[in-house]
Amino acid sequence: LLFCLFFSTRSLSAETASNTLTYAQPSKKWMGSLPLGNGRLGAMVYGGIGQETVALNVITLWSGQPDPDCNNLCGPDKLCEMREAFLAGNLEKGNQLGWQNLCGHGKSFGTHLPLGDLLITGLEESDTKVTNSARSLSLDEAVARVAYSYNNISYKREYFTSNPDQALVVRYTASRKKAITATVALRMLRHSTISTQMVNGRCGNLLIDGDARFDKNGEGGVNFRGVVRVIAEGGTVITTADSIVVTDANAMTIVCDIRTDFQNPGYRVLCDKTVEQAASKAYKQLKADHIADYQPLFRRMSISLGTDSSTSTENLIDEARKGKPSPAFDALFFQYGRYMQIASSRENSPLPSNLQGVWNDNLACNMPWTCDYHLDINIQQNYWSTNVANLAVCNTPLFGYMALLVKYGSETARKMYGCRGWVAHTINNVWGDTAPGNSVGWAMNVTAGAWMMTHLWTHYEYTLDKEYLLHT
Numbered sequence: 443l444l445f446c447l448f449f450s451t452r453s454l455s456a457e458t459a460s461n462t463l464t465y466a467q468p469s470k471k472w473m474g475s476l477p478l479g480n481g482r483l484g485a486m487v488y489g490g491i492g493q494e495t496v497a498l499n500v501i502t503l504w505s506g507q508p509d510p511d512c513n514n515l516c517g518p519d520k521l522c523e524m525r526e527a528f529l530a531g532n533l534e535k536g537n538q539l540g541w542q543n544l545c546g547h548g549k550s551f552g553t554h555l556p557l558g559d560l561l562i563t564g565l566e567e568s569d570t571k572v573t574n575s576a577r578s579l580s581l582d583e584a585v586a587r588v589a590y591s592y593n594n595i596s597y598k599r600e601y602f603t604s605n606p607d608q609a610l611v612v613r614y615t616a617s618r619k620k621a622i623t624a625t626v627a628l629r630m631l632r633h634s635t636i637s638t639q640m641v642n643g644r645c646g647n648l649l650i651d652g653d654a655r656f657d658k659n660g661e662g663g664v665n666f667r668g669v670v671r672v673i674a675e676g677g678t679v680i681t682t683a684d685s686i687v688v689t690d691a692n693a694m695t696i697v698c699d700i701r702t703d704f705q706n707p708g709y710r711v712l713c714d715k716t717v718e719q720a721a722s723k724a725y726k727q728l729k730a731d732h733i734a735d736y737q738p739l740f741r742r743m744s745i746s747l748g749t750d751s752s753t754s755t756e757n758l759i760d761e762a763r764k765g766k767p768s769p770a771f772d773a774l775f776f777q778y779g780r781y782m783q784i785a786s787s788r789e790n791s792p793l794p795s796n797l798q799g800v801w802n803d804n805l806a807c808n809m810p811w812t813c814d815y816h817l818d819i820n821i822q823q824n825y826w827s828t829n830v831a832n833l834a835v836c837n838t839p840l841f842g843y844m845a846l847l848v849k850y851g852s853e854t855a856r857k858m859y860g861c862r863g864w865v866a867h868t869i870n871n872v873w874g875d876t877a878p879g880n881s882v883g884w885a886m887n888v889t890a891g892a893w894m895m896t897h898l899w900t901h902y903e904y905t906l907d908k909e910y911l912l913h914t
Contacts, residue, residue, distance in 0.1 A: 462580050501793045551871050554798065556631055581777050597614070606732065634650050638686065640681055758770060794843045
């Protein structure tokens with residue numbers, strides 16, 4: 443009840459300091475950078491001065507492939523034998539049969555993967571010569587900002603991932619003309635080739651083509667296409683073999699899109715078209731369209747805990763670590779969670795947020811649990827807040843994924859258990875593998891998955907088959 447008293451669904455008239463993350467220095471690591479997302483594209487902005495790093499992600503960048511043998515496990519006869527052993531008190535035999543028949547092989551299971559980093563290198567000799575450094579993330583606008591002074595020139599940058607234009611947009615400006623000089627390049631984490639091209643004599647393209655092979659999680663992987671368009675206002679633009687060089691520009695805009703062939707055979711043409719259309723619009727229009735799309739969703743709910751604070755986010759976190767969290771910190775944390783939900787799961791997202799949302803640091807995908815969909819608790823946690831935070835529309839990609847589980851899970855229920863209905867076990871991917879994981883624990887932990895399905899599909903026609911629930 444106390445929780446509910448602090449919430450309202452009124453619209454906000456203007457952004458307040460409580461809806462902005464603020465930091466005095468760039469981040470030197472992925473975990474400290476500023477997350478952006480439009481539900482499909484994800485980016486992490488470090489805010490570096492001499493060299494800016496923007497980590498790039500797209501939710502459909504998956505290794506793996508469909509496995510026609512994933513359900514060739516167990517079967518009604520083996521299941522019956524297993525039950526009889528347990529009911530007879532022969533736990534050792536029942537357990538042995540479980541290990542033999544309820545462990546998936548996951549030979550092409552796959553995982554979500556990061557693409558790589560966009561690197562923007564300037565002429566600043568050293569961060570120590572920089573003054574007035576600041577970076578921020580406006581939760582109310584979904585815009586990250588970096589500002590600093592160098593050689594008596596004030597520099598400003600803005601970053602956002604647009605849902606209406608389906609692109610990452612970066613903008614560099616300065617207080618003096620001809621002050622923008624930078625080299626734009628890529629540091630890839632996937633198998634890829636990079637080429638460059640000039641466009642209309644004033645813009646440069648970085649073109650990326652590759653695939654998401656990742657031997658650790660089996661064979662296969664999506665193919666992808668990326669385009670980074672660099673647009674200079676004034677100055678010159680030239681291309682090298684693998685970079686775009688801007689010299690003495692008044693301003694610079696970067697437009698980027700990444701597409702994969704996951705359920706999208708025309709991904710290359712679509713990627714090129716998306717960048718071309720976004721780059722044809724003025725930066726002010728791109729930003730205005732982005733905010734007009736995002737802001738009504740974020741402003742569906744506000745939170746007031748009776749205080750406001752203009753102190754930096756760093757200070758708020760430091761105080762919380764000392765056991766002194768302020769109401770301002772709690773309110774900011776709540777709104778940050780809503781922001782992250784919008785950033786990683788929009789109504790038009792091709793997939794729901796996975797274990798890492800839409801972001802991936804290339805560490806989690808190398809750990810045993812990788813970056814897939816876990817039905818024991820993780821995907822539920824991702825979406826617990828959507829309804830109470832007035833973001834029910836963000837559930838849409840989850841329901842789409844559940845329909846995919848229904849489609850493939852019916853075959854798993856039939857072949858593995860001889861049951862009608864459908865079933866999905868603890869770990870799941872985008873390739874329709876609803877069979878058990880690679881141990882008895884992953885196999886038997888289906889009950890939490892069943893809970894999620896029956897809970898979330900209350901108003902939908904799909905339900906778990908009663909026979910399956912009775913026999914497991």
